[in-house]
Amino acid sequence: DTAVSQTPKYLVTQMGNDKSIKCEQNLGHDTMYWYKQDSKKFLKIMFSYNNKELIINETVPNRFSPKSPDKAHLNLHINSLELGDSAVYFCASSQNRGSGANVLTFGAGSRLTVL
Amino acid sequence: KQEVTQIPAALSVPEGENLVLNCSFTDSAIYNLQWFRQDPGKGLTSLLLIQSSQREQTSGRLNASLDKSSGRSTLYIAASQPGDSATYLCAPGGTDKLIFGTGTRLQVFP
Numbered sequence: 001d002t003a004v005s006q007t008p009k010y011l012v013t014q015m016g017n018d019k020s021i022k023c024e025q026n027l028g029h030d031t032m033y034w035y036k037q038d039s040k041k042f043l044k045i046m047f048s049y050n051n052k053e054l055i056i057n058e059t060v061p062n063r064f065s066p067k068s069p070d071k072a073h074l075n076l077h078i079n080s081l082e083l084g085d086s087a088v089y090f091c092a093s094s095q096n097r098g099s100g101a102n103v104l105t106f107g108a109g110s111r112l113t114v115l
Numbered sequence: 116k117q118e119v120t121q122i123p124a125a126l127s128v129p130e131g132e133n134l135v136l137n138c139s140f141t142d143s144a145i146y147n148l149q150w151f152r153q154d155p156g157k158g159l160t161s162l163l164l165i166q167s168s169q170r171e172q173t174s175g176r177l178n179a180s181l182d183k184s185s186g187r188s189t190l191y192i193a194a195s196q197p198g199d200s201a202t203y204l205c206a207p208g209g210t211d212k213l214i215f216g217t218g219t220r221l222q223v224f225p
Contacts (some may be wrong), residue, residue: 102208103164107158109156
C-alpha cells in the first residue's frame, strides 16, 4: 500500500498549457511538501502545508498554485507552463510541522516535460 | 541562507570497500540532519535522521555522524555492495524545511 502517491508519473505538454499534479498520503501525517528536482538533480522545496495551512512558499512564481483540500492531499496546479518548468516534482509528507525528529516520506515523483 | 555541499560528487568502487561520504553546511542552527538515498528514476528513501543533540546514528551497515558546530556530517557505508549504488543526499533541517545537498552518486561494481 503506497504511503505517498503522486499522479501522473509522467506528463508531457506544450508551453502555455495548464496542468495539475496530485498527491495523496495515507500515513496520517499533518504536513505535506512539494519539492522540485531540476535537470542537475538539485532538489529544492517549493511549498509546505500543515493541516491545510500554507507554511512555506519558497519564492515560487505565482503560476504555481498548491491546493490542500484536506491534510491527506496536496495538489499542484501550474498555469501557463514554460520550458523551464520541466523537472521532476516530488511530493513528501512528515508527521508534523517542524524538523525535530520528523522523517520525510517521499512519493515516486512526477516527471513534467514542457515542449 | 543554508548552503549544503557534498563531496565527492561521484564515487565508483569495487564491492567490499568501506566508504565515507561527506556533507558540509553553512548554517549550524539546525534541528536535525537526514540522509536519503535516491535510485535512478525513483523517489527518495530516508536512511538516517540525526537530531541536533545527537552525534551519530546507525542502521545496519550505515553510520552517520554529525558535528553541528563545524557544519559537517559523514555517512559511513561498511562493506559496500552493488545494491548500494544510488545517489546519496544529505539534508540539514531548519524550522520547517530541509535543504538538500547536490548529492554523491555512488556506483559499487562486483
